[in-house]
Each structure stands twice: as structure tokens, then as C-alpha cells.
Amino acid sequence: MSQSEMSRAKRHLETTARMKEMLPRFFMRMMERRFSNEPLAWCMVGVPPELLKAFDLLFEWPENFGTMCASRLVAPRFIEVAEGDGYSPELCSYVTNTMGYCKLFKEKGEAPEESPLPGGMGTPAMLLGSGFICEPRWKWFQSVATRFFDVPVYSTDPLAPPWDVDPTDPRIAEHYLTLLREDLAGQIEFLEKQTGKKLDIDALREIMALSHQALAYWRDTLALRRAIPSPMGSTDYFHAIIPQMYLVGDQEAVDFYREMYEEVKNRVERGVGVVEEEKYRLIWFGLPPWFNMGIFNYLESHGAVFAYESTYNVGDYFEVDLSDPLEALVRRTWQRALKMHEFGAEAMPELCNPAVFGGFVGSNLLEELTRDFSLTGAMMHLTRSCRAVSFGEVHTRNRFAQIGLPSLIFESDMADPRLWSDAQIKTRLHAFLETMDKVQKGVNK
Amino acid sequence: MPAGKKVNTKQPRATNLNEEEIRRIKTDTGKPVIGYLCCFAPPEIISAAGAIPYRITGLPGEDNSAADAYTEPYGCTYVRNILARATRGEFDFIDGLVISHSCDMVQRLYGIWTYYHPLPYSYLFNVPHQVSPWAQRFYKRELGFFKESLEQFTGRVVSPEALVEEIGISNQSRTLVRKLYEQRKKLLPGISGSEMLNLLMAGGTLPAKAFQAKLKEALLKAEAAHGQESAKPRILIWGSIMDDNALFRMVEEAGAVVVADDTCIGFRVWEKDVPQTVDPYDGLTEHYFVNFQCPRTDRGPGSKRFDYLVERAHEYKADGIIGYVISFCDPHKLDYPDLRDYLKAEGLPMLLIDDNYSFEPAGAIETRLQAFVEMIG
Ligand code: SF4
Ligand code: SF4
Numbered sequence: 001m002s003q004s005e006m007s008r009a010k011r012h013l014e015t016t017a018r019m020k021e022m023l024p025r026f027f028m029r030m031m032e033r034r035f036s037n038e039p040l041a042w043c044m045v046g047v048p049p050e051l052l053k054a055f056d057l058l059f060e061w062p063e064n065f066g067t068m069c070a071s072r073l074v075a076p077r078f079i080e081v082a083e084g085d086g087y088s089p090e091l092c093s094y095v096t097n098t099m100g101y102c103k104l105f106k107e108k109g110e111a112p113e114e115s116p117l118p119g120g121m122g123t124p125a126m127l128l129g130s131g132f133i134c135e136p137r138w139k140w141f142q143s144v145a146t147r148f149f150d151v152p153v154y155s156t157d158p159l160a161p162p163w164d165v166d167p168t169d170p171r172i173a174e175h176y177l178t179l180l181r182e183d184l185a186g187q188i189e190f191l192e193k194q195t196g197k198k199l200d201i202d203a204l205r206e207i208m209a210l211s212h213q214a215l216a217y218w219r220d221t222l223a224l225r226r227a228i229p230s231p232m233g234s235t236d237y238f239h240a241i242i243p244q245m246y247l248v249g250d251q252e253a254v255d256f257y258r259e260m261y262e263e264v265k266n267r268v269e270r271g272v273g274v275v276e277e278e279k280y281r282l283i284w285f286g287l288p289p290w291f292n293m294g295i296f297n298y299l300e301s302h303g304a305v306f307a308y309e310s311t312y313n314v315g316d317y318f319e320v321d322l323s324d325p326l327e328a329l330v331r332r333t334w335q336r337a338l339k340m341h342e343f344g345a346e347a348m349p350e351l352c353n354p355a356v357f358g359g360f361v362g363s364n365l366l367e368e369l370t371r372d373f374s375l376t377g378a379m380m381h382l383t384r385s386c387r388a389v390s391f392g393e394v395h396t397r398n399r400f401a402q403i404g405l406p407s408l409i410f411e412s413d414m415a416d417p418r419l420w421s422d423a424q425i426k427t428r429l430h431a432f433l434e435t436m437d438k439v440q441k442g443v444n445k
Numbered sequence: 446m447p448a449g450k451k452v453n454t455k456q457p458r459a460t461n462l463n464e465e466e467i468r469r470i471k472t473d474t475g476k477p478v479i480g481y482l483c484c485f486a487p488p489e490i491i492s493a494a495g496a497i498p499y500r501i502t503g504l505p506g507e508d509n510s511a512a513d514a515y516t517e518p519y520g521c522t523y524v525r526n527i528l529a530r531a532t533r534g535e536f537d538f539i540d541g542l543v544i545s546h547s548c549d550m551v552q553r554l555y556g557i558w559t560y561y562h563p564l565p566y567s568y569l570f571n572v573p574h575q576v577s578p579w580a581q582r583f584y585k586r587e588l589g590f591f592k593e594s595l596e597q598f599t600g601r602v603v604s605p606e607a608l609v610e611e612i613g614i615s616n617q618s619r620t621l622v623r624k625l626y627e628q629r630k631k632l633l634p635g636i637s638g639s640e641m642l643n644l645l646m647a648g649g650t651l652p653a654k655a656f657q658a659k660l661k662e663a664l665l666k667a668e669a670a671h672g673q674e675s676a677k678p679r680i681l682i683w684g685s686i687m688d689d690n691a692l693f694r695m696v697e698e699a700g701a702v703v704v705a706d707d708t709c710i711g712f713r714v715w716e717k718d719v720p721q722t723v724d725p726y727d728g729l730t731e732h733y734f735v736n737f738q739c740p741r742t743d744r745g746p747g748s749k750r751f752d753y754l755v756e757r758a759h760e761y762k763a764d765g766i767i768g769y770v771i772s773f774c775d776p777h778k779l780d781y782p783d784l785r786d787y788l789k790a791e792g793l794p795m796l797l798i799d800d801n802y803s804f805e806p807a808g809a810i811e812t813r814l815q816a817f818v819e820m821i822g
Contacts, residue, residue, distance in 0.1 A: 391520070
């Protein structure tokens with residue numbers, strides 16, 4: 001497979017460019033702690049980092065590691081090792097990336113040299129999983145602990161009500177809230193046992209206060225993208241989620257998101273956009289192709305910018321009362337479930353981030369976004385190996401068709417570049433730009 | 446059989462027969478039919494509410510393109526098959542739909558189906574993914590909500606007595622099924638795997654009395670069978686949904702016998718009785734949630750989670766295991782490497798058939814089956 005001309009990506013904001021210095025500093029600090037044999041947890045999106053910070057626990061994200069392996073183009077190597085071990089090419093490429101990595105790690109007794117981080121992911125002392133969004137998550141850490149690292153696992157199970165029951169009915173709310181509370185208690189009991197520490201509630205409260213400050217800046221930054229021209233691009237957006245995983249709850253994250261907010265606001269005030277002549281304003285659905293993030297820059301070179309991305313969008317973050325931080329964690333999760341309901345998301349009753357909205361139905365969310373962000377089209381990345389996030393795209397396309405907004409579904413993957421062909425993708429992108437042209441001309445006639 | 450020949454066109458298929466049957470039963474009884482997918486929502490509650498539970502099955506190998514208007518091409522081909530059938534109106538005999546949150550695909554099928562083809566009654570039965578005490582409490586509460594929703598639909602209260610009676614009746618069927626499985630432990634099993642699966646398919650459809658009559662008849666026949674032939678290699682089949690016996694027939698044609706299984710619709714549903722507890726909902730929780738073996742439920746890390754399967758293989762003196770996984774079936778495909786390694790360590794060879802719910806190309810599958818049967822024979 002020859003390298004794609006889209007494998008390099010350019011960011012537009014100074015704040016996100018500065019991550020190039022900030023993140024290595026952070027990873028070095030983490031490495032030092034790892035080398036002093038502090039226990040390390042591998043965890044999944046859906047595990048609140050604030051809780052882990054309150055235990056002063058070191059943690060890594062195999063999902064995020066998967067994105068890094070993908071963008072450094074080493075994921076195919078790990079995925080092929082996993083396939084040789086019997087994992088189907090259809091399976092989530094973050095999972096197979098982890099499985100291949102673990103196999104090589106165990107064989108060599110250390111991180112394989114092609115690993116993106118210095119020292120790769122370290123040896124876990126525990127695995128903290130989550131059933132948030134998809135099924136493969138349940139099997140992923142189960143298998144890591146079965147095949148490679150015989151360490152304890154705790155997975156949370158944030159179930160949410162399906163679209164056609166009323167979550168404001170107090171009996172239904174209690175049904176789900178009870179599960180969330182009891183599950184959190186189980187998670188804390190596990191963490192106390194594994195770390196030998198008691199949870200410091202006051203520390204958790206402070207960490208959550210900081211994390212909410214950071215997330216509020218992030219929310220406000222995303223709202224600024226309603227401006228025409230759009231002040232911030234998708235390459236900035238997708239990179240700027242990393243501090244949410246590792247640093248949220250630290251002052252450093254608050255500073256980062258505040259600076260980002262100020263920079264974007266300043267661009268809006270000065271009318272500085274991602275591109276000089278903004279011809280198309282898009283919404284992005286699905287996981288990005290981490291190995292070819294230059295696709296966003298390629299589109300920008302043709303006057304197309306994204307004003308909104310559905311995935312990882314915690315823009316609708318929730319004000320919760322922090323006086324009881326445990327209840328706040330539960331309520332935050334529940335608020336997300338309620339928001340999903342308001343949006344009418346029927347197809348994904350698991351607790352999703354409100355904007356992983358693969359399957360939205362009778363709501364007016366799509367109309368609202370189209371209006372508020374002045375959208376001219378929607379692009380959906382159908383990731384073959386992650387059905388969880390791409391499920392519902394056909395349905396969403398049907399809904400957009402009712403609104404009269406053109407959309408494009410294109411197939412590839414988040415970490416596995418084998419389905420990608422520059423020539424084919426470009427042909428589809430140009431056909432889509434032409435469709436938007438025609439629709440816009442039709443509207444303006 | 447020559448390569449390219451469609452193995453599953455041998456008619457009539459159990460699904461077709463059962464659907465004819467249910468239409469007749471519906472006309473005779475005038476009761477509403479509630480279609481269900483996956484095994485977490487107990488059919489006994491549906492019966493106790495005065496409706497007929499009907500296990501929805503698909504037609505492997507049939508055209509799934511009708512699903513393309515609503516959903517992506519990448520998804521469990523069984524689920525896509527069901528959606529395509531629903532779209533074509535082939536389930537016009539069902540008045541209601543219960544889908545349990547088993548795997549991602551089934552759960553998401555619920556939303557798409559009920560949005561585009563709404564039914565007079567529909568319920569998504571939510572199921573936690575692990576069997577912790579709090580997950581069990583959630584499941585039991587969910588049973589209560591499910592019961593209430595059915596009562597509203599049928600207008601009939603589900604009394605504890607009626608429920609206990611339904612559980613008793615279904616346990617009688619389980620006893621008979623287990624007796625038949627006992628017969629399969631014999632050197633020459635008195636019933637073939639393909640016959641057994643067809644019987645169990647009817648178990649999701651027929652009223653208990655009719656089902657039990659069929660089971661008794663098969664049992665008499667099995668008990669009377671005397672082994673004349675020499676013993677054949679014995680196979681246990683593990684994997685994704687099995688709602689057509691084509692693979693079983695192919696294994697039989699390759700010269701082996703299917704003596705046991707661990708699949709949905711197969712033994713998973715019938716293996717144990719629903720415990721008779723003071724509160725019937727406790728027994729249902731234990732049976733349909735705690736004890737129900739499906740890889741979508743997390744039973745913690747380690748190979749111990751497969752012990753039940755190894756025990757079953759030994760009990761039925763299986764010489765080998767055939768795994769059957771459907772395209773995009775995450776729970777089974779993700780379990781495969783762990784299971785394969787554990788079986789190997791236990792001295793049990795395994796062959797994996799990765800299929801897109803069509804049993805095609807039949808010739809290629811047959812060649813692999815024959816090679817495997819020869820190897821273990
Ligand atoms: S949501 Fe998708 S990418 Fe994430 S773990 Fe699940 S299958 Fe993989
Ligand atoms: S075959 Fe697999 S993916 Fe399909 S419904 Fe069954 S468990 Fe789910």
C-alpha cells in the first residue's frame with residue numbers, strides 16, 4: 001500500500017500546534033512514574049478520568065493509543081499480527097491494534113520498537129473497561145486479560161433507556177439511576193482494593209470542578225464555530241480532544257481550553273477563517289481516518305470546512321451540583337441519556353455522548369444544527385470495523401434528505417488504512433462537492 | 446455435492462413451516478402474536494399475558510438488499526436478513542415485537558425497525574452486560590416493566606399463578622429436550638443434529654402441547670434406535686445464531702454426527718429448567734439472565750468462562766468442535782481466539798466456519814468440513 005498524500009495533516013490554531021510541546025511533556029512525566037513502578041491502569045472512554053485522578057492513578061487509553069498508531073501508520077503492523085492470531089479483519093481496529101501490540105509486547109518483554117509513544121503502552125496492573133457505546137469493549141479487556149496480562153478487570157455498564165420509554169417518568173429514572181449508582185459504587189470498591197487507597201471525596205470534588213471548567217471552555221469554543229467563516233477546522237478539533245482524556249481535572253487542561261477559546265474568539269472577531277473563500281460548510285459524522293487526517297485539509301483546499309463534528313463532541317456538557325461528587329458523576333451520565341432522548345436517538349440506547357448520534361430520528365436536532373451552523377452538507381465516514389459509531393448513517397442520510405441537505409457516506413476505517421484509495425476517495429469527494437454546488441445554485445436561483 | 450450448489454435450497458425450511466403454522470394458530474386462537482428476538486425477555490411472560498410468543502428467524506442466503514434503504518452494509522448479516530424480511534412485510538402476522546438488548550446489532554435493529562415499520566406493540570428489553578448483584582436487580586426490575594407493558598397491550602393482568610403455570614409448562618418441554626439430548630450421548634445417537642435443530646425451531650413457535658407431542662414422538666424413535674453402523678466422528682457446534690440446519694446437514698453429509706451444540710435456539714435455551722422460586726421473577730432472572738450462556742454477557746476474564754463448553758464436549762464425547770460465526774458478529778468473533786486456544790489445550794480440535802449467513806459457497810465449506818472430519822475421524 002503506497003502512502004496516501006493525505007497522511008499529513010495541518011492544524012490551524014496556535015493552541016493546538018502548541019500541543020506538540022505540551023503532550024510530550026505530559027507523556028515524559030507519565031513515563032517517569034511508570035518507571036518508578038507505579039501501578040498503571042488501562043482504561044476506556046466511559047471511565048471517568050476524574051475518578052482515576054482522585055485515586056492518583058496512572059492511566060492509559062488503548063483507544064487513544066490506537067489513534068496514535070494509526071496516525072503514525074504502524075497500526076497495520078499490529079492489526080496484521082492480531083489477524084495472524086485469529087482475530088477477524090472485521091473486528092474493531094482499535095481492538096485488533098491492541099491485540100497485536102500486546103502479542104508483540106509479550107514476545108519481546110517490552111514495547112515493540114514501532115510503538116508511537118516512547119515505551120509504548122506500559123504493563124497494566126488493572127484494566128478498567130466500559131460498555132459505553134459498543135459491544136467489542138466488553139470482549140476487548142476480557143481477552144487482553146485472558147491472553148496477555150492476567151490482571152483484574154472492572155467494567156462499568158452504563159445502560160440507558162431506549163428511545164420509546166419516557167425517562168422523565170420517575171420510576172424509569174430510578175430504574176436506571178439505581179444501576180448507575182450501584183455500578184459506580186462497584187467501580188470505587190474495585191479501585192480502592194486495587195490501589196489500597198480510600199477515595200478522597202474532597203479531592204474528587206476539586207478535580208471535577210477543574211474538569212468542568214475545562215469542558216465549559218470547550219463547549220463555548222465549539223459554539224463559536226457557528227461564525228462564518230468557520231474559525232477552526234477538524235484537524236484542530238480532533239487533536240484537541242486528547243487533553244480531555246489525559247489532562248482533564250488538571251489546571252493545565254483549564255488553561256489549554258481557555259487559551260483555545262480565546263484564540264478562536266479572537267479569530268471570529270477578526271473574521272479569520274480556516275479557508276479564505278468558504279464555499280461549503282459541513283458536518284462530520286463518525287470516527288475520523290486517523291491515518292489520513294489530511295483529508296480535512298484536502299477538502300479545505302477546495303473551500304469546504306467543517307463547522308461541526310458529531311464524534312467526541314462533549315459540547316453539551318452538563319451543569320451538575322458538585323456538592324456530592326459521586327452523585328454528580330451519576331447525574332452527568334444520566335443527563336447525557338436524557339439529552340439523547342430529547343434528540344430522539346432511538347438507535348443507540350446505550351449511553352452515548354449526545355453527539356455520537358448515529359441514529360437520530362424524529363427530533364429536530366438535524367434541522368437545528370443545519371440552521372445554527374449554516375450547513376450546506378453532511379459527510380459521514382462509514383467505518384467498516386466500528387459499526388457502533390457508523391450505525392445509523394444511512395438513516396441520518398434519509399433524514400437529511402428530508403431537510404434537503406446533501407450528504408455523502410464514504411467507507412474506510414478509523415485505524416486500518418487497507419480500504420483507502422486516494423483516487424477513489426477524491427472521485428467521491430469531488431462528486432459530492434458538485435452535488436452541493438448544484439443544490440446551492442438551485443436554492444439561490 | 447458439487448461446488449456452487451445451493452445447499453440450503455432443500456425445502457421446506459423450518460422457518461417457512463413455522464411461519465405457516467403460526468398463521469394458522471393465530472387464526473384459530475384469535476390471540477395476538479408477539480415476535481421476539483434473542484432470549485433475554487422470557488416468552489413465559491408473553492404467554493401469561495394472553496399472547497403468543499413467536500421466535501423470529503431468518504432465511505439464510507436470501508436477498509438482504511431491502512435493508513439497504515435503512516441501514517449500512519456492514520452489520521450482522523442475520524440481523525440484516527431479518528430487517529429485509531420485515532421491510533418486505535414477511536412478518537405481517539406479528540402484532541408486537543420484543544427485542545432484547547443482547548448484542549449491538551440486535552439492539553439497533555429495534556430502533557430502525559420500529560421507526561420505519563411501527564407495530565401496535567414494541568418493547569426493547571434492556572439487559573446489563575454482567576451478572577453482578579446490581580445487574581441482576583436491574584434485570585428483575587426490567588422484567589416488571591416488560592410485564593406491565595404487555596398487560597397494557599393485551600389488557601390481561603399477568604398473575605403470579607398464570608406465570609408459574611407457564612413456567613411449569615415450558616419446563617416440561619425442557620425436560621423432554623434434555624431427554625432427547627441424552628439420546629445423543631449414545632454411540633449412535635437416535636436423533637440427528639439437523640432433526641434436533643428443526644424440532645427446537647418449532648419450540649419457539651408451537652404451543653407447548655404440540656411441541657411436546659413432537660418431542661415425545663422423536664424421543665420414542667430415538668430410544669428405539671439401535672446402533673448398526675460403526676461410530677462416526679462426533680461434532681459439537683458452537684457459535685452465532687443457528688436458525689437453519691444447513692450446516693448440520695453438511696456436517697452429516699461429510700460423514701460426522703452433530704451430537705451437541707452451543708448456539709442460540711439450540712441447547713442454550715433449553716439446557717436448564719427455570720428454577721421454581723417463591724417469587725417467579727427470581728427464577729426467571731436466574732434462568733434467562735444469570736445462567737443464559739451468550740458471549741455478549743461478560744463473565745470475567747480467563748478461560749474458565751468456557752468450562753461449561755468443555756464439559757459439554759466431554760459429556761457428549763465430542764471429537765471436535767466446529768465454530769460457526771456470522772459476518773460482523775462481534776461477540777462470537779471476539780471470543781474465538783480465546784476459545785480456540787483453550788480447546789486446543791484441552792485436546793479438542795476446532796474448525797472455524799466464517800459465513801455471511803448464506804452457507805455459500807457450499808462447495809468450499811464442504812471441502813473444509815470433510816478435511817476436518819477426516820482429521821478427527
Ligand atoms: S465504539 Fe467503535 S471504535 Fe470504539 S471500541 Fe467500539 S467498535 Fe471500537
Ligand atoms: S449472530 Fe452475532 S451479531 Fe448477529 S445477532 Fe447474533 S450475536 Fe448478534
